Amino acid sequence: MPIVLAVxxxxxxxxxxxxxxxxxxxxxxLGRRVLLIDLDPQANLTSGLGIPRRSVTTGVxxxxxxGRPIEAARMPTLVERLTLVPxxxxxxxxxxxxxxxxxxxxxxxxxLRGLDxxxxxxxxxxxxxxxxxxxxxxxxxxxxLVPIQCEFFALEGLxxxxxxxxxxxxxxxxxxxxxxxxxxxxxxxxxxxxxxxDEVARRFPDQILRPLIPRNVRLSEAPSHGLPASRYDASxxxxxxxAALAAALDARLRSGIAAAEPVESSV
Numbered sequence: 001m002p003i004v005l006a007v008x009x010x011x012x013x014x015x016x017x018x019x020x021x022x023x024x025x026x027x028x029x030l031g032r033r034v035l036l037i038d039l040d041p042q043a044n045l046t047s048g049l050g051i052p053r054r055s056v057t058t059g060v061x062x063x064x065x066x067g068r069p070i071e072a073a074r075m076p077t078l079v080e081r082l083t084l085v086p087x088x089x090x091x092x093x094x095x096x097x098x099x100x101x102x103x104x105x106x107x108x109x110x111x112l113r114g115l116d117x118x119x120x121x122x123x124x125x126x127x128x129x130x131x132x133x134x135x136x137x138x139x140x141x142x143x144x145l146v147p148i149q150c151e152f153f154a155l156e157g158l159x160x161x162x163x164x165x166x167x168x169x170x171x172x173x174x175x176x177x178x179x180x181x182x183x184x185x186x187x188x189x190x191x192x193x194x195x196x197x198d199e200v201a202r203r204f205p206d207q208i209l210r211p212l213i214p215r216n217v218r219l220s221e222a223p224s225h226g227l228p229a230s231r232y233d234a235s236x237x238x239x240x241x242x243a244a245l246a247a248a249l250d251a252r253l254r255s256g257i258a259a260a261e262p263v264e265s266s267v
Contacts, residue, residue: 002035002119003253004112005179006141010164011157012128014149015184017044018219020125022239023145023182025228026246028082032120035074038087039064039108039137040127041094046086049077050226056088063111064136065094065101070111079228091133098132105132105172109140130164138165139172143179143253148200150186150193150212155200180209180249187215209248211241 007020017040024034038045039060043053062068063085073085098104112122123145126137138144146161148154158181169176181204187193201208213219219238222229229239 001117002033002115002122003143004122004124004141005143005145006124006126006137007145007147008126008134008138009146009148009157009161010128010130010134011149011153011161014128014154014157015147015182015213016128017048017125018223019145019147019182019184019213019242020045020123021048021223021228022219022230022242023246023249024082024121024123025079025230026243027121027250028079029230029243030247030250032081032250033116033118034082034121034123035085035115035119036077036082037085037108037122037124037137039091039124039133040087041089041091041133042127043087043089043091044223045125046084046088048223048226049084049228051075051077051084051086053086053088056086059086059088059090061088061090061094064107064133065097067107067111069114071114071116078231095131095133098136105135105139108136112140135168135172138168138176141173141176143177145179145182145249147182147184148196149184150190150196152192152196154196155203158200178207179253181207182209182213182245184213185215186212209245209252211244213241213245214238216241 007016024036028034058073063070063073074083124137126134214237216238218233218236219229222232
């Protein structure tokens with residue numbers, strides 16, 4: 001069965017979608033079969049892979065709300081071995097619809113039981129919120145991949161996220177762990193960026209992943225062209241950093257390092 005990762009942080013603007021796209025692409029380039037699930041109504045992951053959100057006829061809404069098989073919503077991408085369950089405008093009202101549905105927190109988890117067993121990874125891009133869509137993503141996941149921007153409010157947001165993880169483990173997903181923390185938008189010229197990384201590494205030495213993801217213009221430009229960074233400019237610093245991070249994550253997960261209990265913190 002595949003390893004299911006949710007890319008989650010309730011704070012917006014930390015690089016969740018960029019991380020999901022580029023880690024998934026890099027894992028596929030390593031020869032892994034990867035399914036990306038766009039669980040965000042904004043559908044930035046879908047458009048970031050070159051698929052216009054208004055062109056989606058069957059997507060994650062059909063799976064989570066209407067109960068259709070997940071394989072019916074899977075579509076190919078331009079990256080070999082990487083497939084997608086897209087988002088669309090239909091997902092915008094799904095939080096309200098989910099409230100009255102049976103097993104509302106487990107809709108995605110139930111759907112994943114119908115996956116192709118040849119898949120190596122499922123990566124779920126969660127919205128920047130703590131609504132029912134994010135809860136579905138986290139409940140379906142075995143591990144979380146947590147992007148944190150190298151800026152002042154990073155630790156405050158991480159502390160809130162870890163508190164949320166503790167609650168979700170207690171109530172809905174007792175086996176949930178953390179695959180790793182991804183430090184994004186790192187600018188080595190700024191003392192603050194180094195201070196944030198040092199503090200995260202001090203508090204969570206076994207969770208922070210390397211390399212750090214640099215602030216990189218080409219990395220920011222790639223989604224507007226509907227391409228992962230490695231297909232837009234394979235030599236840019238952002239693309240090479242995500243490739244190295246994905247290789248380290250793959251080795252970490254397959255060796256069982258990330259199977260430990262999740263971080264508990266009073267940050």
